[in-house]
Amino acid sequence: MNNIRKKDLYLFGAALGLYVVVQGLIMLEVIPPYYELNIIKVCIYVILSSSLNLINGITGQFSIGHAGFMAVGAYVGAVCTVKFGLPFIAAIIAGALGAGLLGFLIGLPTLRLSGDYLAIATLGLGEIIRITILNIPYVGGASGFMGIPRYNNFTWAFFVMLFTLFFIKNFVNSTHGRACISVRENEIAAEAMGVNTTKYKVLAFTLGAAFAGVAGALFAHTFYIAHPASFTFMQSFDILTMVVLGGLGSITGSIAGALILTGASAYLASFPEIRMIIYSLILILLMLYRPQGLFGNKEFSLKIFGRFGGGRRGTTQSN
Amino acid sequence: MALLKVTDMSMVFGGLRAVSNFNIDINPGELVGLIGPNGAGKTTAFNVLTGVYEPTEGQVDFDGKSLLGLKPYQITQRGIARTFQNIRLFADLTVLDNVKIAYHFHVKYGLLETVFRVGRYFPEEKEIEEKAIKFLDVFQLGHRKDEIAKNLPYGEQRRLEIARALAAQPKLLLLDEPAAGMNPQETQQLMAMIRWIRKEFNLTILLIEHDMSLVMGVCERIYVLDYGVIIAQGTPQEIKNNPRVIEAYLGEEVH
Numbered sequence: 001m002n003n004i005r006k007k008d009l010y011l012f013g014a015a016l017g018l019y020v021v022v023q024g025l026i027m028l029e030v031i032p033p034y035y036e037l038n039i040i041k042v043c044i045y046v047i048l049s050s051s052l053n054l055i056n057g058i059t060g061q062f063s064i065g066h067a068g069f070m071a072v073g074a075y076v077g078a079v080c081t082v083k084f085g086l087p088f089i090a091a092i093i094a095g096a097l098g099a100g101l102l103g104f105l106i107g108l109p110t111l112r113l114s115g116d117y118l119a120i121a122t123l124g125l126g127e128i129i130r131i132t133i134l135n136i137p138y139v140g141g142a143s144g145f146m147g148i149p150r151y152n153n154f155t156w157a158f159f160v161m162l163f164t165l166f167f168i169k170n171f172v173n174s175t176h177g178r179a180c181i182s183v184r185e186n187e188i189a190a191e192a193m194g195v196n197t198t199k200y201k202v203l204a205f206t207l208g209a210a211f212a213g214v215a216g217a218l219f220a221h222t223f224y225i226a227h228p229a230s231f232t233f234m235q236s237f238d239i240l241t242m243v244v245l246g247g248l249g250s251i252t253g254s255i256a257g258a259l260i261l262t263g264a265s266a267y268l269a270s271f272p273e274i275r276m277i278i279y280s281l282i283l284i285l286l287m288l289y290r291p292q293g294l295f296g297n298k299e300f301s302l303k304i305f306g307r308f309g310g311g312r313r314g315t316t317q318s319n
Numbered sequence: 320m321a322l323l324k325v326t327d328m329s330m331v332f333g334g335l336r337a338v339s340n341f342n343i344d345i346n347p348g349e350l351v352g353l354i355g356p357n358g359a360g361k362t363t364a365f366n367v368l369t370g371v372y373e374p375t376e377g378q379v380d381f382d383g384k385s386l387l388g389l390k391p392y393q394i395t396q397r398g399i400a401r402t403f404q405n406i407r408l409f410a411d412l413t414v415l416d417n418v419k420i421a422y423h424f425h426v427k428y429g430l431l432e433t434v435f436r437v438g439r440y441f442p443e444e445k446e447i448e449e450k451a452i453k454f455l456d457v458f459q460l461g462h463r464k465d466e467i468a469k470n471l472p473y474g475e476q477r478r479l480e481i482a483r484a485l486a487a488q489p490k491l492l493l494l495d496e497p498a499a500g501m502n503p504q505e506t507q508q509l510m511a512m513i514r515w516i517r518k519e520f521n522l523t524i525l526l527i528e529h530d531m532s533l534v535m536g537v538c539e540r541i542y543v544l545d546y547g548v549i550i551a552q553g554t555p556q557e558i559k560n561n562p563r564v565i566e567a568y569l570g571e572e573v574h
Contacts, residue, residue, distance in 0.1 A: 005436070008436070166434075167434050170433055170434050170435075170436055171430075171433055171434060174428075174433040174440065174444070175419075175422070175423050175426040175428070175433075175443075175444075175447070176430065176433055177433075178416060178419055178420050178423065179420065179423050181409070181412065181416075182409055182412075182420045182423075185409035185410060185411060185412060186407050186408070186409055186410070188403075188407060189403070189407035189408070189409065190409075190420070191390070191391040191392045191395075192369065192391055192392075192395060192400070192401055192403075192407075192484075193392075193395060193400075193420050193421050193423065193483065193484075193487060194392050194395035194396045194421070194423060194424035194487055195392055195420065195423050195424070196390075196392050197392065297411070
C-alpha cells in the first residue's frame with residue numbers, strides 16, 4: 001500500500017526531473033522552436049492516444065471518432081478565451097466538460113452497438129461533429145476560428161499530460177478500471193459478476209471524450225487557429241494508429257506510440273516525397289512482426305521506477 | 320419460506336415454447352438438481368433465472384421479491400451468482416484479478432477517491448486483495464494467483480469459475496453443467512467440493528447436469544425437464560425409478 005504511494009512519488013519526481021531538463025534546454029535555446037513545437041505535439045498526442053486507449057484498449061469498445069471530441073474541446077476552449085476572455089485553465093476545463101458531455105450523450109445510444117458497427121457509428125459521429133462546426137459562422141465556419149491566443153507552451157502541455165496519465169493510470173488500477181477490463185474480456189461474465197456493463201462503457205467513453213477535449217483545447221491554443229480540416233477522420237486514424245502501434249490496453253504503449261509516430265512524422269517532414277512511404281512501411285513491418293503492438297497489453301516497467309515508466313521514458317527519447 | 324420460487328413460468332421464442340409452466344421451489348440450504356435430455360430447456364430456464372431473458376409468462380421470486388425486469392447484474396447484486404456451461408473466465412487476466420472483479424459491487428469508493436487515491440481507496444483495495452487471496456487459498460488456487468487464467472488446466476479453470484462466483488457472496492449459486500468435460504476422478508473431486516462449499520458458505524445450490532453420477536450423488540431433490548415441461552420431481556431414488564424419466568432418457572419400451 002505504502003509501496004504504491006512511494007512508486008507514485010518516484011514517478012512524479014522522475015517526471016519533474018524530466019520537465020526541468022527539457023524546459024531548461026528550451027530556455028537555453030538548445031532545443032530550437034521547431035522541436036519545441038513537436039515536443040508539445042507529442043504531449044497532446046499522448047493525451048489523445050492514452051484517452052482513446054481507455055475506450056478501445058481497456059474497455060474494448062472500438063471507437064474511431066476521437067477527432068470529433070478533440071474538435072469540440074478545441075472550439076469550446078477557443079470560444080472561452082477569444083469570445084469571453086477567460087483564462088486558459090478555464091478553457092481547458094470547459095473543453096473537457098463540453099466534449100465529455102457530448103461523449104456521454106453520444107455514448108448512451110451508440111454503445112448498444114458492438115464491434116464493427118460501433119466503429120462505423122463513431123466514425124460517422126466524428127464527421128457529423130466536424131461538419132456541424134463547419135456550418136457555424138459564430139466560430140468561423142469553413143475558414144476556421146482565427147485569432148486564438150497562443151497560451152499553450154511546454155509547461156502547460158507537460159503538466160496537463162502528466163495529470164491525464166496519472167488519472168488514467170489510477171482509474172485503470174481500481175475496481176472501476178477492473179470493471180472496464182472485465183467488459184473487454186467477457187461482457188456476459190462481467191454482467192454475471194454484478195458489473196453494470198452499460199454504465200462502465202458509457203463512463204469510459206465519457207472520460208475518453210473529455211480528455212480528447214482537453215487535448216483539443218491545448219491544440220487550438222498552440223496553433224493560433226482551430227480549423228475543421230484538422231479534425232477529419234484522418235486525425236482519428238492517426239490517434240488510433242498510435243494506440244494500436246503501442247498496444248491496445250497498454251498506457252505506456254500509447255505513450256510510446258504517440259512519441260514514435262509524432263517523431264517519425266516530424267523527422268520525415270524533411271523528405272516530403274518519400275514521407276508517406278516510409279511511414280506506411282514502419283506500420284506494415286510492425287504489424288507483421290508485432291501484431292499485438294509494441295507493448296501488447298502489458299505496461300512498460302523498470303523495477304526501480306515501478307509500473308509506470310512511460311511518462312518519463314516518453315519525452316527522453318524525443319530530445 | 321422458499322428462497323427461490325418460480326411460478327407458472329413460460330418462455331416462448333417465436334413459435335417455440337422452450338419452457339412452459341415451469342414451477343420450482345428451492346428452500347434455503349437445499350441442493351437441488353435440474354436434469355433433462357439435450358434441448359429440454361434447462362439452460363433457457365437458467366437464463367430466465369439470471370435475467371438474460373425476460374419470461375413470457377409467470378413469476379420469478381427470490382427472497383420474497385420479484386426478479387422480473389431486472390438486468391443480470393442487478394440479479395447478481397440481489398444474491399444469485401452463476402457459472403457457465405462453457406467456461407467464461409476473464410481469460411487474459413490473472414487468476415487474482417478474476418476473483419477481484421467479483422467484489423466489484425461491494426466496493427464503496429467513488430471515482431474521485433480512485434483518481435486521487437484518497438479516502439477509502441487504499442483500505443478497500445487492501446481488503447479486496449486480502450480477501451481474494453484468502454479465497455484462492457481456500458480453493459487451492461493460491462499458488463496460481465499470478466498466472467493468466469487461460470493458462471490454467473481445465474479442472475482448475477472450472478474451480479476458478481466457481482470460486483469467482485462465490486466471491487460475489489451470493490445466497491443462491493447456479494451451476495450450469497459443472498462437470499462438463501471432466502473425467503470421473505475430477506467429477507468425484509467436484510462432488511466433494513460442491514458438498515463442502517455448501518456447508519462452508521451456507522449456500523443454496525441449483526445445478527444443471529448431464530452427469531448422472533454427480534446429480535444422484537450430491538442432490539437432495541431433483542427436477543426433470545423434458546420438452547420444456549417438468550415431468551417429475553423427487554429424491555434421487557424416486558427419480559431413478561420413475562417410468563416417465565426412464566422413458567424420456569431411454570425411449571419407450573418395445574412391446
